[in-house]
Amino acid sequence: MRTVALSDTVSRESAGAGAAIEAVVIERSTAASSSADPFMTVQPVSKGHARAKTDKTCNVRIIVPFSLCRRRRSPVKGARRESEFGSMMDKTTLTFGEIALPADPFAAFGIWLRDAEASEPNDPNAMSLATVDSDGLPDVRMVLLKGFDRRGFVFYTNFESRKGEEIRATRKAALNFHWKSLHRQIRIRGDVEIVSDEEADAYYASRARESRIGAWASLQSRPLENRETLERRVEDLGSQYGEGPIPRPPVWSGFRVVPREIEFWHDGAFRLHDRYRLTRTGADDWTASRLYP
Numbered sequence: 001m002r003t004v005a006l007s008d009t010v011s012r013e014s015a016g017a018g019a020a021i022e023a024v025v026i027e028r029s030t031a032a033s034s035s036a037d038p039f040m041t042v043q044p045v046s047k048g049h050a051r052a053k054t055d056k057t058c059n060v061r062i063i064v065p066f067s068l069c070r071r072r073r074s075p076v077k078g079a080r081r082e083s084e085f086g087s088m089m090d091k092t093t094l095t096f097g098e099i100a101l102p103a104d105p106f107a108a109f110g111i112w113l114r115d116a117e118a119s120e121p122n123d124p125n126a127m128s129l130a131t132v133d134s135d136g137l138p139d140v141r142m143v144l145l146k147g148f149d150r151r152g153f154v155f156y157t158n159f160e161s162r163k164g165e166e167i168r169a170t171r172k173a174a175l176n177f178h179w180k181s182l183h184r185q186i187r188i189r190g191d192v193e194i195v196s197d198e199e200a201d202a203y204y205a206s207r208a209r210e211s212r213i214g215a216w217a218s219l220q221s222r223p224l225e226n227r228e229t230l231e232r233r234v235e236d237l238g239s240q241y242g243e244g245p246i247p248r249p250p251v252w253s254g255f256r257v258v259p260r261e262i263e264f265w266h267d268g269a270f271r272l273h274d275r276y277r278l279t280r281t282g283a284d285d286w287t288a289s290r291l292y293p
């Protein structure tokens with residue numbers, strides 16, 4: 001496997017033992033050499049989690065086919081302008097002015113997430129998560145994307161929180177990424193699966209010890225009498241577990257949003273934005289349509 005990296009990532013890595021941050025490495029996927037499938041995954045970086053956060057670096061690792069590792073804002077090789085097709089769009093390319101993306105939603109998402117990691121000052125993997133309650137009343141809050149591949153987009157939470165209850169009842173959710181520095185938005189809608197216990201255990205184990213205790217201590221979304229009560233719970237659980245292993249709370253796990261639709265939006269002058277909606281038409285078949293802004 002050959003490793004390629006963004007130039008700033010290389011310098012962080014080569015900063016050596018004293019470097020305070022984890023590198024975000026973009027690696028060639030083994031799948032890329034054997035198949036044209038633009039498979040990609042995001043994996044949590046297991047070490048230096050807390051440091052990565054303080055250093056404003058997204059703690060995800062993107063594995064992306066080498067063929068898709070392009071410089072920011074450079075057009076996809078061979079991309080043609082939409083006008084060359086009359087009113088028809090090139091079915092393999094989404095064009096946003098000078099920017100072009102493959103019309104594969106996961107490949108395109110990976111490229112924009114990577115761009116966001118290079119430009120956003122904080123949490124480029126932050127996304128809003130929309131759910132509805134049993135009355136159809138919507139709710140929305142931020143969560144962090146902790147992985148994605150062709151199966152969907154994964155985040156972790158307390159399953160007895162409001163969002164947890166709502167998702168378990170409806171098995172549907174929507175996500176929104178807005179990267180202000182890039183003037184870009186990605187909207188995702190779909191069905192929701194629960195990640196496997198092995199996947200959740202692996203992610204939980206990668207978290208800072210304090211965050212693992214916090215997952216036990218926080219009865220997320222339920223009324224809390226005062227701050228001291230929470231702090232006492234954290235202290236008691238800390239003494240209970242000592243320096244030993246901390247199991248994953250049974251109510252803390254991951255949801256995977258399996259997309260039916262993914263929309264890519266790029267800001268345009270005078271609100272004449274570019275929008276493409278990619279809609280699932282089969283197990284892994286997608287159709288793209290340009291939308292009025």
Ligand SMILES: Cc1cc2nc3c(=O)[nH]c(=O)nc-3n(C[C@H](O)[C@H](O)[C@H](O)COP(=O)(O)O)c2cc1C
Nearest residue numbers: 126141142143144155156157158161162163164221
């Ligand atoms: C940037 C950001 C990222 C967050 N990430 C998560 C997350 O990944 N999981 C989580 O449970 N809560 C996360 N939160 C807290 C949630 O926004 C929310 O307050 C909490 O999950 C309770 O939501 P609920 O009552 O709707 O279930 C995050 C908050 C912010 C501002």
Ligand SMILES: Cc1ncc(COP(=O)(O)O)c(C=O)c1O
Nearest residue numbers: 049143144156157158207211220
């Ligand atoms: C309550 C809560 N749980 C989970 C997360 C996910 O992030 P991490 O696993 O990096 O702590 C966050 C992030 O802000 C959070 O606030």
